Amino acid sequence: MLFAGIKTDIAVDMEPQLIPLIDSLPSTVPFVGPEALERKRNRAFKARLGANESGFGPAPSVIAAIQSHAGEAWKYADPENFDLKHALAAHLGVAPTNIVVGEGVDTLLGLAVRQYVRESTPVVTSLGAYPTFNFHVAGFGGRLVTVPYGDDREDLEALLAAVKREQAPLVYLSNPDNPMGTWWAAAEIERFIDVLPKDTMLILDEAYGETAPADALPRIDVSRPNVLRMRTFSKAYGLAGMRCGYAVGAEKQILAFDKIRNHFGMNKLTQIAALAALKDQDYLKAVIARIIAGRERMVQIAAKNDLAAIPSATNFVTIDCGRDGSYALAVLNALIDRDVFVRKPMAPGLDRCIRVSVGLDEELDYFEQQLPQALAAVK
């Protein structure tokens, strides 16, 4: 008989103990999903404009690729992401060894934080920038140092000053920015990179790179060991639900991801979808044109309601509600009550705004119809 003579452990009140760092964290989600709101409201949204997804969807060629390969879902994906990495490398004019592919930028952000951050490591970002980055910094025990936005843009000089003051090994910058939609020109980003301490890793999140003016994106320079450019298929390519992002950087720093990444984490159909999406640049161009038109329409909708839209280089428009944070929150809730899913910045200074993703014409029609009513209800 197994365990002969060994008594059952009767210390009934004992249980596994989380390590202190993990124990100290809240069980939280960086964002509440629209599905959770729908369940709470017990009613579906009529316009899904809150998560900066692309309501235009992926290309028909991409949908067809997913459909025709669905039967291969039994195979693990190639852990090297060979085909996708090579296609991205050709597309960007870098070597495949300059690219790491991951299950969305969120995953890559977590892996990057894990490489450079341990308990008490200072990490610099802007107050109100991407919460999932902050979630990862907290998750690895880092000490988040935030600098306020200036004129609704991430403040490059203040970020640099904080990096130097704190001797931070990691700094986060999104360009174009989420949640404000603003951007810096390539020359200014390049200048920021030039003056950044060489041992500080910059995560340059370009999730919205495809929808930005051409002069907002610095030339890709993989000779820089302290820059990781992150891009995604979730936004303009319309594949948020497939989870595919990539980081571009110097070979040594890219190779380091292989130390800890979940090698078999990629979805097989995602590899196929991303490859097909990359191939269909005509569709991408058409979607970008629709996004730009949608942004312009959103500016008009805001103006018709005496609100100012902040100029945007992304697939969303952030609208200044013209009063304080609690007023903008009331507008947000009034829109949600009217079946419009939108979100808003929460940080002081930015919280006067709501953030509305560009969507299909009928969704913008619905938003246009509901916004005046929401504003009237709040006033």
Added chain:
Amino acid sequence: MLFAGIKTDIAVDMEPQLIPLIDSLPSTVPFVGPEALERKRNRAFKARLGANESGFGPAPSVIAAIQSHAGEAWKYADPENFDLKHALAAHLGVAPTNIVVGEGVDTLLGLAVRQYVRESTPVVTSLGAYPTFNFHVAGFGGRLVTVPYGDDREDLEALLAAVKREQAPLVYLSNPDNPMGTWWAAAEIERFIDVLPKDTMLILDEAYGETAPADALPRIDVSRPNVLRMRTFSKAYGLAGMRCGYAVGAEKQILAFDKIRNHFGMNKLTQIAALAALKDQDYLKAVIARIIAGRERMVQIAAKNDLAAIPSATNFVTIDCGRDGSYALAVLNALIDRDVFVRKPMAPGLDRCIRVSVGLDEELDYFEQQLPQALAAVK
């Protein structure tokens, strides 16, 4: 002008420094994928029997669900996995709060390790058990303590002794086991749980639970705070490429995953596929019957070649090549040369074997045809 007066950082030989733990890790992959072997050989495999995937594929109903929802790939998945968690809870007879869904068991293993392991934490597993678990333990700086298999099974008494000796907060056990295919009866696993220190978390990996005899799986008891049962859609359900696993446990320990998991990491189509797969239990039953028949056939193929197949409760059969590890490795390589993708255990004592997944009849035909030739080539 931005950064007026600030000079470019000219310390050109400086670069970002990985934290020491990460720096100490190799850039490695737990397994080489078949695609990498195909690229190296410059030839496709004719039988894909190495990764314990299910060549029978997912259910036609699942393929249809993926196809019909492909157009929704632009939406982020529900971060709460509400529908899937509720369906799993109903299926297993537990509460949704007893379940965490993740991007494959690999991801959940990493999250579990991260919760209980920091630098130098002792973690107990069997020598030769699942390498991806070991990859995560190394990745968080844990000290891996291994105990040898006994009679080709994980040695429960030796695992317990190691846990007590090391005061290990985490122990890994797979039942049925990979890579040997062996298993313990539920009563023996329950006894192991009874005698395990109450503050030691057991990860009970039941990836092959669906193909095991009914009496191999303990009743699910979510009152145990120190047991996490892990299951997957990758094996019998035929969805390895979609990346969906789940852990079942006590509410408090399940909730802890929300502290660190990638809330928006799930693939939208994966949620849909897993739900559809769970619904189609008839297909699952039919596949299990085919897997059992395939195992029996593999036993016969081994016997015809004067080799002994180890009894298996999984979707693969481990074949004892009857000599030492280098001989079995030569057999493996001879099979790969003949376009049969298989793998083998590498640990001392287990390394005399090759591991062959059950597959379609035509793949087993091909294996049956090539095995004698591979053996002849090696002899």
